[in-house]
Amino acid sequence: MVHGSRSFDHFPTPPFGSPPGAPASCQGRHRASTSLVWRSSDGGDPAELVSEFLADNGLGVRNIGRTATQIHPTSAGSICGAALYVSADAGSVMAGGAAAAKTPVPSIPDVYAVVYHHGDHPVQPSGNGRWELGEWEPSWTPQEHAAAVSAVREAIGRGDVYQVNVVGHTSAPYAGDPSAALLRVASLPGARYGGVLAGPGWALATASPETLVEVRDGRVITRPIKGTRPATAVGRRELLASVKERAEHVMIVDLSRNDLSRLPGVGPVEVEELFAVRRWAALWQAESVVSAPVTGELSLAALLRALVPGGSVTGAPKIAALSQIARLEPVGRGVSMAAVGWIGTGHVDLGLTIRTVAVDGSRVHAWAGGGIVWDSDPADEVAEAAAKLAPIKKALSLS
Structure with missing residues (x-):
C-alpha cells in the first residue's frame, strides 16, 4: 500500500527541469516571473484571454511569423518566452465541441501560461528523493474499451463520423518525490517536446513526439501522427504495408490541411511529407508534415481556435468526433490529447500532449488510445493503447 503525498512550489522551477518546448538558450536558465490560470468555470474566451496576457507581458502573439525566427536574448533579466498549456476541455470550448466527462485531475487548470526571464546562472534539475508507485487502476476494463471501439464503428456505419480517437485513462497512487520519475518520462527516446510543467x-x-502547431521562419506547420507498430524490422514493414493504417493516416492529414486552410493570413497549404516512419521509444509511428506560408496577420488566438484540439486525437469531422468522445469516454482527458509548448519572442512551438502524465498530491494519471475507423479491430485497438502506455509505465516504475 502506498501512502503519502507531495506538494509543489507555485512555479515550475528545478527540480523539474525545463518546460516542454523550451529553446536551448533558455534551458536551465529560465526564471518564472508571472502566470495566468484559467478554468472552464471562469467563462470568457480562453484563446483571447491567454493572448492578451502574453501580449501584455511583451510577447508578440498578435502577429506571429512574418519574418525569420528572432534570436532569443540571453542576458540576465531579458525575456525568454512563455510556457503554455491548454487542456483538452479548453480546446473543445475553443472549437465549439461538446462538453466531455470531468477531468480526473481537477487541481490542474484548463489553461496555464508562465512567462520566463533569463536568470544569472544555470541551475541543474534534481530529484533523488524517495519514490514509490502503487498499482495501476484503469478507469475502464479492456472489455469496456473494446465496446467503445465497436460503438464508434456503429457510428461510422450510420454516417455520423469517419474516424474517432478513443482514449482510456489509468491512475496509480504514489508516495514520495515524483521529480525524478517525471524527468524520466520527459527523457524517453523520441520525445520532441520532452519536459515538465508544474x-x-x-x-x-x-x-x-507530435507537433500540434509550429510557426517558424515564416511558415505554420503541423505534424500529425497516426499509425503504430512495434519498433522492429517486421513492425516497420507491417506499418508501411498496412492499407488500414495509411487510410486512417491520410484522413487525419486531410483534416490537418483543412485546419490550416481556415487560418487567416496563410497561403496555400501543402503536404511536405506523407506517412514517414519515425521511432518513439519501442514503437514505430507514421508522421506527415503539413505546412503553409504566413502571408498576412496571424495570431496565437487564431492558431488555438483552429488547431486545438488536434485532429489526430479527435477524429473527422472534428466536431462530430468530439460529440462521440463525450458520449463514450467515462473519464475526462485532462492534460492528455491537449497542447503544451513554448511561445518564444519570434516563434510558437506547441506539442500535442500524447504520451503525457499528470501528478496531483496523491496519484499519477496517464492516458492512451487510438484512432478508430470502420475496419478497426476492437482487440487490436486495446492492445495498441497498452503498447503506447508501456514505456510510460516503465519510466514511472523505476526507483
Whole structure:
C-alpha cells in the first residue's frame, strides 16, 4: 500500500527541469516571473484571454511569423518566452465541441501560461528523493474499451463520423518525490517536446513526439501522427504495408490541411511529407508534415481556435468526433490529447500532449488510445493503447 503525498512550489522551477518546448538558450536558465490560470468555470474566451496576457507581458502573439525566427536574448533579466498549456476541455470550448466527462485531475487548470526571464546562472534539475508507485487502476476494463471501439464503428456505419480517437485513462497512487520519475518520462527516446510543467499541487510531464502547431521562419506547420507498430524490422514493414493504417493516416492529414486552410493570413497549404516512419521509444509511428506560408496577420488566438484540439486525437469531422468522445469516454482527458509548448519572442512551438502524465498530491494519471475507423479491430485497438502506455509505465516504475 502506498501512502503519502507531495506538494509543489507555485512555479515550475528545478527540480523539474525545463518546460516542454523550451529553446536551448533558455534551458536551465529560465526564471518564472508571472502566470495566468484559467478554468472552464471562469467563462470568457480562453484563446483571447491567454493572448492578451502574453501580449501584455511583451510577447508578440498578435502577429506571429512574418519574418525569420528572432534570436532569443540571453542576458540576465531579458525575456525568454512563455510556457503554455491548454487542456483538452479548453480546446473543445475553443472549437465549439461538446462538453466531455470531468477531468480526473481537477487541481490542474484548463489553461496555464508562465512567462520566463533569463536568470544569472544555470541551475541543474534534481530529484533523488524517495519514490514509490502503487498499482495501476484503469478507469475502464479492456472489455469496456473494446465496446467503445465497436460503438464508434456503429457510428461510422450510420454516417455520423469517419474516424474517432478513443482514449482510456489509468491512475496509480504514489508516495514520495515524483521529480525524478517525471524527468524520466520527459527523457524517453523520441520525445520532441520532452519536459515538465508544474503549478501549485500538480505537475505534468510529456514525452510527446507530435507537433500540434509550429510557426517558424515564416511558415505554420503541423505534424500529425497516426499509425503504430512495434519498433522492429517486421513492425516497420507491417506499418508501411498496412492499407488500414495509411487510410486512417491520410484522413487525419486531410483534416490537418483543412485546419490550416481556415487560418487567416496563410497561403496555400501543402503536404511536405506523407506517412514517414519515425521511432518513439519501442514503437514505430507514421508522421506527415503539413505546412503553409504566413502571408498576412496571424495570431496565437487564431492558431488555438483552429488547431486545438488536434485532429489526430479527435477524429473527422472534428466536431462530430468530439460529440462521440463525450458520449463514450467515462473519464475526462485532462492534460492528455491537449497542447503544451513554448511561445518564444519570434516563434510558437506547441506539442500535442500524447504520451503525457499528470501528478496531483496523491496519484499519477496517464492516458492512451487510438484512432478508430470502420475496419478497426476492437482487440487490436486495446492492445495498441497498452503498447503506447508501456514505456510510460516503465519510466514511472523505476526507483
